Amino acid sequence: MTQTLERQAGGLYVQTPSQEQIAFPLKHTEVQAKIAGNISRVEVTQSFENPFTTTLEAVYIFPLPDEAAVDDMLIRIGDRTIQGSIKKRQEAQQIYEQAKQQGRTAGLLEQERDNIFTQSLANIKPGEQIDVIIRYTESLKFDGGNYEFVFPMVVGPRYIPGTTIEEDTTGYGSADAPMMQNQDTDLVPDASRLNAPILPMGTRSRHDINVTVEIDAGVEIQDIQSPSHQIQITYKGQVVLVKLGGGDTIPNKDLILRYQVANNSTQATVLTQADERGGHFALYLIPALQYRPEQVxxxxxxxxxxxxxxxxxxxxxxxxxxxxxxxxxxxxxxxxxxxxxxxxxxxxxxxxxxxxxxxxxxxxxxxxxxxxxxxxxxxxxxxxxxxxxxxxxxxxxxxxxxxxxxxxxxxxxxxxxxxxxxxxxxxxxxxxxxxxxxxxxxxxxxxxxxxxxxxxxxxxxxxxxxxxxxxxxNPVLANINLQWEGDGESPIIYPSTPPDLFAEQPLVLFGRKLGDRNGKLHITGIAAGGTRYQHTFDLNFENTGNPAIAQLWGRSRIKDLMNQMVSGETKSGVEAVTNTALAYQLLSQYTAFVAVSDDVRVDSTQGSVSVQVPVEMPEGINHQGIFGGAVYAAPAAGARVRQRRLAQPPQALMSPPSPAQAMPPSKETESLIIQRQSLYIDDAYPPALNVGSGLSEIDQYDLELLKPSVIESDEIDAELARMSPVQRLQVVSVTGLDQQLIYLLTQYLQSIQLPTGFNGNLVFEFQVNKGRVKQVVLDEQASTCQEQTVIEIIRRSLLTWRPLQKLTSIVILTIQIQS
Missing domain, CATH: 3.40.50.410 (von Willebrand factor, type A domain)
Structure with missing residues (x-):
């Protein structure tokens, strides 16, 4: 029976003699969670299946809890299991791409945001099923004795602001789709990795999900409920087994599971663990604060x-x-x-x-x-x-x-x-x-x-x-102070600055100290009316402790370091996150898991279809609100021949401007326009390549279109009054580019207008890959200019620079700014 692949909204379609049906590479997700006290250990199994007659690569954007410590990934092919390993993200990507080109089956797990992940699975044979298994640890949220376990099932559509870096070929950038687009911008340079194709209204995938949660709180559990799903509950002594109801298996909403324990054991809990990295602990405290209504x-x-x-x-x-x-x-x-x-x-x-x-x-x-x-x-x-x-x-x-x-x-x-x-x-x-x-x-x-x-x-x-x-x-517990009593250095505790506590809100701390010497941690604060509050924890580190505690400390450290970089990535911050993630075998934005088969499983010279897995619209979200008046609520799912781009004329590759871009610029905004050249490869349109179903594609050709870019005035309104042409930007040194590109980059940067009154050097490190600038990192120790507005303008401008050469390089750029 002949199958025809056709690129349409929401996925690849399989054309059979009797009917046309949408094909979904992701068949099933199985979730197994075990909760012991305050900690959950979760295993997620994603089953991918190739319904086509050609080799398949599946790419799936999915959520996990934002504080999950993801520490394991493997792929299972039949009775074989291939263990994934943690690598620096760029290294993992290179390993994956090389394995894909060689015809080996490979899996790549990457983190885009704390709660958004991408699973890529290459070289799935026709008719074959491959399982990807992901494991993570999480600390449960609770207030008093009320626990909450959450498992997210779908990434909601993200609105992408900013100036477009490159043309949109996905269909997201429609003027009829005010919310949904998939174009990288200077504000969201990884936007194309955040939004999965969404199924058209009324369309249902065959992807389903099953969740089993085993709860062992050590005491009686009561009042188990889920406001999101139908659940089935089975009791086995103090252990409770919770499963999804049979009619509630569509992955389009967060699973929320809430329950209570029968005593106040959560008022003060400390868990410890020790290994060669040091002694780790998790501390849970709910202060019993008294207050009077007149204190409001x-x-x-x-x-x-x-x-x-x-x-x-x-x-x-x-x-x-x-x-x-x-x-x-x-x-x-x-x-x-x-x-x-x-x-x-x-x-x-x-x-x-x-x-x-x-x-x-x-x-x-x-x-x-x-x-x-x-x-x-x-x-x-x-x-x-x-x-x-x-x-x-x-x-x-x-x-x-x-x-x-x-x-x-x-x-x-x-x-x-x-x-x-x-x-x-x-x-x-x-x-x-x-x-x-x-x-x-x-x-x-x-x-x-x-x-x-x-x-x-x-x-x-x-x-x-x-x-x-x-x-x-109600009054809060404020001015919280932590003091270590014992041998050795004080532990490193996260959050590094304990927050003020509101009534009924728990204090959760994760710490690590070098060595495993025991000690005491004193917690003091000021309660309502100036009353002094104090609590002491005895910390006894045991090698037989729960290994999840170390993972949670590593995850907390990464979170704290990432919070310090919300204004922009810094060299020391990126290195600290990367080193922590590698030491604790954790997924992060700078590390990734990769698993590769030892044997070559497919003929790499044959065509391979790559498809992005379409997802459900989250329950309760209105298609019209996301896509405006569009008839179909989803872009094409990215069907393509490996390393090839759809052949379209330049006009088709330029999406309509957003409402903000379509309005005439103000005089202030006009002064910020960066003049650029628009050029493209002369021989950009060779004969189209037909792949089975008539997928018209270009073999190894990319359109280079450098569109004029406007730095939006609402981003730097406070600085407009200080704009002056006397501000001078000089490129001091560049490594990683040839002389022609250094000249073009210098000309580009010197066209930027900056606020005056600031002097000093700025040192940036960034990647150039396939004509794009990625991950612009500030070397804050080598830089002498600390003005955040200047740094942000230059960082965003670098992200929109389009090198004409298709080189891959690490670039170190030193700039001098003089008023």
Whole structure:
């Protein structure tokens, strides 16, 4: 029977004589989780199958928990198991590509964000099934005795802001798709690795998922429930087995499992482990703080609500319900206001409003009229709320963000919060939906010294709101200090600066000390009314301890180091993350797992189809909100002959401009336009290559199109007044490029206009690969200029530079800036 491959929305299709059906390389996902006390150990098995008559490469973008310590990957072919090994990411990519070219079966597991991963599996034979097994450890979240286990199942569509680096050939960049695009930009240079193709509305894949969770808390477990899924519960003494219900196996929403334990054992718990790397410990503490209602401090609450297209329907309705309850739950002495954002920002009032019946009615009417549409320009909203006027400095400013977090420029948002949130202010995040961006919401709350709460779009809101007000109204445990008593150096503890604690919120610390000498850790702080709080933990390190503790410390260190680089990657930071990940065998943004078969399994001279696995739209998300008026809600799934690009005329490769780009630039913006050349390879259109079904492709040809780039004025408004042509940028030295490219790079950089008043040297290290600049890292120790705005402008400009040569090189660039 002849099969025909056809490139269409959402995947590769198999054409049979009787019907056309979509083909899915990912067949099934099996999840096995074992929970012991506060720690879960999870094994994820992804089963890929090749339904075609030619060799297949499958690429799958999927989520894992944002604080998961991923420490193992292997592939299983029949009765053979191939163990993966951790490598530096670039080295792992090279090993994978070489194995693919040789005809060996290979698997590559990479991390794009803390909660977004890419699994690539090369050289799957026709009709063959290959399993990829991933293992990770995670510390469960809990408040008091209430535990929560979460397994995410789908990556929601990410909105990508910024100036496009290269042309879009995926179909995401449609003007009818305000939310969804897959083009790399200067703000999100890895955007093409974040968004998987989404199935058209009404289309269902055959990919299903099964989850089994075994809970052994050491005590009786009670009140097990899931607000997200139908579950089956089996009791075996103190061990509980939880499985998904038979009719709830579509991977389109986070699995949320909640339960309680029968005593207060979680009030104070310490777990230890020791090996050749030192003594590791995990510490869990929930202070039993007493408070009186008269100690509640008057607050100034500013609500920031996401009204972009992804919020259309159930998510926005849930946020509106939350807002109504928030407004009615404020204390009488509180003040408040509301800001909402999508492509633009709007506000209820220019200053905080008193909490009167009239103002509450006015606010609720404002909330009821909100509509969802447009892109998620969250930076505009964050800047608006951080700069919102303060009329009473005596009030505690509390910012409450409501969003699904569907953006790709998370670090830009986190950097803004880290740099500009005023001391004493708090930022709380609420995610409403079935598959929200927990990474962003959790990190915003951490950097904002607040708390994060995730609520499904169909969950009751009253309990969540009541608990929120109990926490922010009650006194916190502040000025937390840690002191080590014992032999040897003090342990390295994360988070490095313990956060203030709200009522009922646990303190979770991970530490490591050199050697395994025992000691005591004293925790002190100031509770309500100035009362001194103190608690002491005895730390006894045992070689027979739980090895997961070491992995969790390594993961916590990586998280802390990455938080320090939200404003941009630094050489020392990247090296520290890489070294930690390699020492603890952990996946990170700079390391990857790779597994390769010993034998050559396919003929590398024959054609090979590569397909990106299409995914479900997250439950409750409206297709129209993501894709606008598009008939089909998904781009093509990336079917291609290995190392070849679709043959299209230049006009087809240039996506329509975004609404922001289509508007006439202001005079200020015009002064920031970087003049570039537009050129392309003369012989870019040889005879098309037909592959079975008529897939027209170009063999080894790439269109070079350097489009004019505008540095968006809203990114550097504060610096426009200081722009001056007298600012001079000189290229001091370049290694890794030939003289022609050094000349072109120098000309390019000298066309950039920078804010004046800054002097010094900047040293950058970056990769040039296939005509693209990637991973621009600042050598902060060799640089003397510390102005973040200047660094960011140059970094983004380097990312949009397009070398004409297809070289692969590591470039070290030294720049001198003089006013």
């Amino acid at each position: 401090v008057p607050k100034d609450v500013v609500f920031l609500i996401d009204t972009s297209g992804s919020q259309m329907g159930a998510p926005l309705m849930q946020c509106q319900e939350l807002m109504r309850r928030f407004i009615n739950g404020l204390n009488l002495d509180d003040t408040f206001s509301i800001i909402d954002f999508s492509n633009t920002t709007r506000q209820l009032s220019p200053v905080p409003l008193a909490n009167t019946p009239q103002n509450r009615t006015r606010a609720i009417n404002y909330v009821n009229k909100l509509n969802a549409s447009g892109g998620t320009e969250m930076l505009r909203g964050i800047r608006a709320v951080l700069n919102f006027p303060v009329t009473d400095p005596g009030r505690l400013r509390s910012i409450v963000l409501l969003t699904d977090g569907y953006i790709g420029n998370e670090n830009q948002i986190l950097s803004e919060v880290k740099q500009h949130l005023q001391a004493g202010n708090r930022l709380y995040s609420f995610g409403a939906g079935s598959s929200v961006n927990r990474f962003l919401l959790n990190r915003i709350a951490e950097l904002g010294r607040g708390i994060a709460r995730i609520i499904r779009h169909d969950e009751p809101t009253d309990e969540v709101v009541d608990k929120f007000f109990r926490q922010i109204n």
